[in-house]
Amino acid sequence: MKQALSSTKWGVWIALVVALAGIWLGHTFPIPGGPFTGAMIVTGAVNLWLGTLRDAPKWLQTASRAVLGLSIGASVTNETVQAIAASLAPVVIMIVLVTVLGIVAAWAISRYTRMRLPTALCGAAPGALPAMVTLSEDLGGESPVVATMHLIRLISILLIVPTLVTVSFAPQEAVAAAPVLEATTPFHPALSLALLVAAGLAAGFVARHFNLPAGDLLAPMFVAALMNPTWLQIAVFPNSLRLFSHWIIGMGVGVSINAKVLRDFKPFMVAGVLMTAFLITSGFALGWLLSVITEIDLLTAVIGCAPGGATPLIILAGELGADAQLVAAMHVSRMLILMVLLPVLIRGTARRLATGTAKPSVAEPLA
Secondary structure, eight states, rough: OOTTTTHHHHHHHHHHHHHHHHHHHHHSSSSTTHHHHHHHHHHHHHHHHHOOOOOOOOOHHHHHHHHHHHHTTTTOOOOHHOOOOOOOHHHHHHHHHHHHHEEEEEEEHHSSSOOHHHHHHHSSSOOOOOHHHHHHHTOOOOOHHHHHHHHHHHHHHHHHHHHHHHOOOOOSSSSSOOOOOOSSSOOOOOHHHHHHHHHHHHHHHHHTTTTOOTTHHHHHHHHHHIIIIIIOOOOSOHHHHHHHHHHHHHHHHTTTOOHHHHHHHHEEEEEHHHHHHHHHHHHHHHHHHHHSSSSSSSHHHHHOOSOHHHHHHHHHEEEEEEEHHHHHHHHHHHHHHHHHHHHOOOOOOOHHHHHHHHHHHHHHHOO
């Protein structure tokens, strides 16, 4: 059976169907995290069994991320911008602290285990998985280990946070949805939605073409934030489009769960688990602190400080009633800082290590 399903084409189609079943389960039953978590769990479970599921084509991944960006940008209001501006300084401090904690954890694991420093630093980075895997390859790290550390941490967060929220948060504590706009669109609602989606998809694919960091998510978000309040004025973004983005993105996380990932991680299991636990606990603690010193609600602060991938956590924020726009701002800002800081840090450390290793070889002939 597995041989018959081994082709990429069949692997993608089966993954799409399986993830769709997970969306239905998450939509029908009270699964923490809703349809997105359902798609991720069901796809991951089937892929562990078959090992042949494949992610969606790049164009479909880009489309799903663009739709997610549109759904966030379409709900932007003046109140949202004011809330982000009012909490800018503490949010930036928390972003820096989460990044520093990742670097400290990486140094400790590299110091006391056999894990190479580039592998540890890239694996401990809170987010930006594709960039960190690529950087690890360039600097001689073990890219499969980096990918596995990120995936295990991300999946742990996606399972822990919804359960924690379900158990600990009363329904009235969830952040109320932003007030919808008056339905005063100058066009027929269907035409307004089509114009918004077309503009967002175009922006997402252009950003993807130029390899802008998180561009396929950010560009449509900015397009919707500019076009919708000032011109189109769509009252409610369709839930069916949100479910589409949850379907494809949840499927992508699920198909990354396979036996090879677990095998690559096995030699570093103890160190990786300790790092994961430390980063998740630290992220939750910083989220709590952020909610104490600002007006940001606890749920938004915890998800915003969680050391995981931006896109899944933005979806999770929307599903659980947090401020998805603020969560998106926090995660994307942190990712941009990481992509600037870590390459410099790792390359500088690698040069110092290489110089330190070279010195004895020069001195030995002189002895």
